[in-house]
Amino acid sequence: MPRLFKKKLERKKGLWRRVVDLALTDVRVAAGGFDTKALEMLEERLLAADFGVPATLRLTDRAEQAVRRGTVRGSAGLVQSLKEEIAEILAPTAESGLNSAESGPTVYLMVGVNGVGKTTSVAKVAHHLIQDGHTVMVAAADTYRAGAVAQLEMWADRIGADFLRGQQGGDPAAVAFDALEAAEARGIDVVLIDTAGRLHTHRGLMAELTKIDRVVRRRIEGAPHETLIVLDATVGQNAVRQVEAFSKSVQLSGIVLAKMDSSARGGIVVALQQEYGIPVKLVGTGEGLEDLESFDATSFIEAVFGP
Numbered sequence: 001m002p003r004l005f006k007k008k009l010e011r012k013k014g015l016w017r018r019v020v021d022l023a024l025t026d027v028r029v030a031a032g033g034f035d036t037k038a039l040e041m042l043e044e045r046l047l048a049a050d051f052g053v054p055a056t057l058r059l060t061d062r063a064e065q066a067v068r069r070g071t072v073r074g075s076a077g078l079v080q081s082l083k084e085e086i087a088e089i090l091a092p093t094a095e096s097g098l099n100s101a102e103s104g105p106t107v108y109l110m111v112g113v114n115g116v117g118k119t120t121s122v123a124k125v126a127h128h129l130i131q132d133g134h135t136v137m138v139a140a141a142d143t144y145r146a147g148a149v150a151q152l153e154m155w156a157d158r159i160g161a162d163f164l165r166g167q168q169g170g171d172p173a174a175v176a177f178d179a180l181e182a183a184e185a186r187g188i189d190v191v192l193i194d195t196a197g198r199l200h201t202h203r204g205l206m207a208e209l210t211k212i213d214r215v216v217r218r219r220i221e222g223a224p225h226e227t228l229i230v231l232d233a234t235v236g237q238n239a240v241r242q243v244e245a246f247s248k249s250v251q252l253s254g255i256v257l258a259k260m261d262s263s264a265r266g267g268i269v270v271a272l273q274q275e276y277g278i279p280v281k282l283v284g285t286g287e288g289l290e291d292l293e294s295f296d297a298t299s300f301i302e303a304v305f306g307p
């Protein structure tokens, strides 16, 4: 399948660096004489950096075994063991880019709770695709809040994307359907569907999301080519629970981790992959159109632990 977004976007060099401050400063020091206390400290630091319990236990177990076998000596060895294990966890994230259609419009569905950065991320992704020479339509499948529709329309105007809205109070699934019809008729390459923010605990809204997904599947074979959940990197383990809840309604293919510029807890990337097997594909690094990066495991690990 052809892929979009293959060209790596990278802008903020220091993005992941603060993970180290939280996670590993003490560990580096402690690793000289690695003992139970140092192990506890490592565990604490990884949890504080949002690695989550399963990944943290996996990493500390591995470190402990390596120390016991005598294959790790000093902090450099410990860091090496962590790097290898994290690389293993993140291995499935290695394929860069987003799936796209062989022919006809490519469809991306963007989901997530309110305020996480969905609409902004839709605009950023659309902007980059347009810069790459694709034609893009953004559809506001949010028929509840007029403000949300206006916000997306403003972005669409700015970046030169086609824009489609539904009737106020209408059926969001109908908006998705109309968008696909219009995109086919106009020969648009990529359709981005921005959905209304919903609390993952709200059953009616989650059912509505399933309906949007079903309509898209029926209308275009192979669509949606990506269902991306947008997460706010600053909310920590709560983001992990959002993935769990949305997974029950739609088949998530990837994560857009927004607001990473405001978070020091990049371990969330490892937690999400370890616990749900869903890769972080894009990272939001600010409020502007250019503030988007492709996620790359090798750069992440190097930024966290040094080369």
Ligand SMILES: Nc1nc2c(ncn2[C@@H]2O[C@H](COP(=O)(O)OP(=O)(O)O)[C@@H](O)[C@H]2O)c(=O)[nH]1
Residues within 6 Å of the ligand: 112, 113, 114, 115, 116, 117, 118, 119, 120, 121, 197, 230, 258, 259, 260, 261, 262, 283, 284, 285, 286, 287, 291
């Ligand atoms: N610092 C920062 N702010 C962001 C980022 N993405 C979105 N925002 C801000 O988060 C707020 C909510 O974004 P919005 O796209 O409206 O969220 P939505 O409700 O999920 O659609 C806005 O003020 C955005 O400017 C990001 O990557 N970094």
Ligand SMILES: [Mg+2]
Residues within 6 Å of the ligand: 118, 119, 120, 148, 197
């Ligand atoms: Mg929105």
